[in-house]
Amino acid sequence: MVESLVVGRGLSKKFGDFTAVDSIDFQIQAGEAFGFLGPNGAGKSSTMRMIGATSPPTSGHLRVLGMDPMVDGIKIRGRLGVVPQEDNLDRELSVYENLLTYGRYFNMARAEIDRRAAELLEFVQLSERRDSRVDPLSGGMKRRLIIARGLINQPELLILDEPTTGLDPQARHVVWDRLYQLKQEGVTLVITTHYMDEAEQLCDRLVVMDKGRIVAEGSPRSLIERYSTRDVLELRFEADARDQALPVIETVAQRTENLPDKVMVYTDNADEAVIRLSNNGVHPISTLIRRSTLEDVFLRLTGRQLIE
Numbered sequence: 001m002v003e004s005l006v007v008g009r010g011l012s013k014k015f016g017d018f019t020a021v022d023s024i025d026f027q028i029q030a031g032e033a034f035g036f037l038g039p040n041g042a043g044k045s046s047t048m049r050m051i052g053a054t055s056p057p058t059s060g061h062l063r064v065l066g067m068d069p070m071v072d073g074i075k076i077r078g079r080l081g082v083v084p085q086e087d088n089l090d091r092e093l094s095v096y097e098n099l100l101t102y103g104r105y106f107n108m109a110r111a112e113i114d115r116r117a118a119e120l121l122e123f124v125q126l127s128e129r130r131d132s133r134v135d136p137l138s139g140g141m142k143r144r145l146i147i148a149r150g151l152i153n154q155p156e157l158l159i160l161d162e163p164t165t166g167l168d169p170q171a172r173h174v175v176w177d178r179l180y181q182l183k184q185e186g187v188t189l190v191i192t193t194h195y196m197d198e199a200e201q202l203c204d205r206l207v208v209m210d211k212g213r214i215v216a217e218g219s220p221r222s223l224i225e226r227y228s229t230r231d232v233l234e235l236r237f238e239a240d241a242r243d244q245a246l247p248v249i250e251t252v253a254q255r256t257e258n259l260p261d262k263v264m265v266y267t268d269n270a271d272e273a274v275i276r277l278s279n280n281g282v283h284p285i286s287t288l289i290r291r292s293t294l295e296d297v298f299l300r301l302t303g304r305q306l307i308e
Contacts, residue, residue, distance in 0.1 A: 003030040005157055005188050006051055011060035013046045020046040022212035023060065030156075033179075033189040035199045035206030037294075039302050042209040044192045045161065051190060052159050053077050065156060078106060081155030083146050085162040091135040095126055095145055098134060099152055106153040113152070120148035124178055140171025147178060151187075158182065160191045164198060176201055196295035210302045220294050227300055228292035229254050231270035235263045235284040245282045252276045266292070 006028040013021040021043040028034040036044040049055035050062060053069035053076040062069055064076050089098055096117055103113035121127045124144035129137065137145070143164065150158060163179065164172040172195075179202055183189055193199055199206055200220045208216040208223070216223055233253075237245060242263065249256055249265055252273040257264035267273045270289040277284075 004028065005030050005065055006034075006190070007061070007063045008047075008050075009061040011047070011050065011062055012058050013043070013050060013055065014058045019212050021050070024207075024209070024212075024214045026207055026214065026217070028157075028188065028190060030188055031183070031186050032204040033183050033191060033202050035203035036190070036192045036209060037196075037199055037206055037298060038209035041211075042302070043212040044209055047209075048159055048161055048190070048192060052080060052082060078153070079156050081150035081153065081158040083150045083158065083160040083163055085165060087142055087146070089134045089142060089145060089149075091133070094131050094133055095121065095137075096130045098145065099149055102149045103152045108153065116152055116154070117148075120151055123151075123181075124148045125174070138171070140167050140174060143167060143171070143175055144178065147175070151182075155187070157188045157190065160189060162193055163191065164193070164195065172198070196293060196298055200294050208298060208301050215301050216297070223297045224292050224294060227297045229266040230268045230292060231266075231273075232290050232292050232296060233265035233267065233270050233273055234286075234288040234290070235265060236261065236286040237263070237284050245277075245284070248277060248280045248282050251280075266296075 004027040008024060008026050010023045010025065011021060012019065012023050024047070036047060038044050046055065050057050050069065051064055053064060053073040056070055065079055067076055069076055090101065093101065099117040099120065100113055103116065108116075118127075121130055124147055126141060126144060126148065129141065134142065134145070147163070160179070164175050167175065176198070179189060183202075189202070191199070191202060203220060205217070205219055206223075207214045216227065218226065235249070246258065246263070249263060253265045253267055255266040265273060274287060274289070
């Protein structure tokens, strides 16, 4: 049996009359990358803070590294690494000094911090910036430094809250590569992200949360197979042609979505659907064929309405 590093059963978090997390069940196995996905206000961050032993559960059962966060919070935090969403580096210090200061929170000896800092700066490709001030670093460099800082104490469990928010595509892929390497080395990752491609790239398993509850759980591939179709057609029409085309589209689709700018057609054979539509006189001004993604699953489960 693979060891469960985190177990939650009937876990809830309330703030007064507001229920942020509503009786959820999950477990995270050693060595896996586990994701929490959901729109704003779904309860992801509240769940992460409970796992990180910085916010007590209101009710339910929670064990992290075999311990109760309500009793053993200090011990748990000593064995965790945390990569917060916000940039909370000390900008007046150098890259190395940020690692040194953080290492001291864990009562690490100076020699051990120096050794770990050298290893981690090499790992996140910042060795040449060791003595640079933090302030002029690029966004990607700062995120990599925050990851290095979260690893200074050699954590068994690394919590990452939106690890690549605000980064350009090149910087995101560098961070993904570092996180994938950590997973290969046996570090357990717990990730929240708004990027569905990030979840597909990094997560072995994930849960989708909405309004404080878990609405789906599984691997990215299994969720796509369960909640979507193999293919998706995105069709755009002239304004007066869409209404005439919709009844025909319904005959070739397993499911459709009529959006303001396009019609989404979910089917297991997009090429065949295009031929059938053409044979029945449906000729969109543009047609895009693609495979279903985790984003299709996410939007089906949580809706397309913008949540502020």
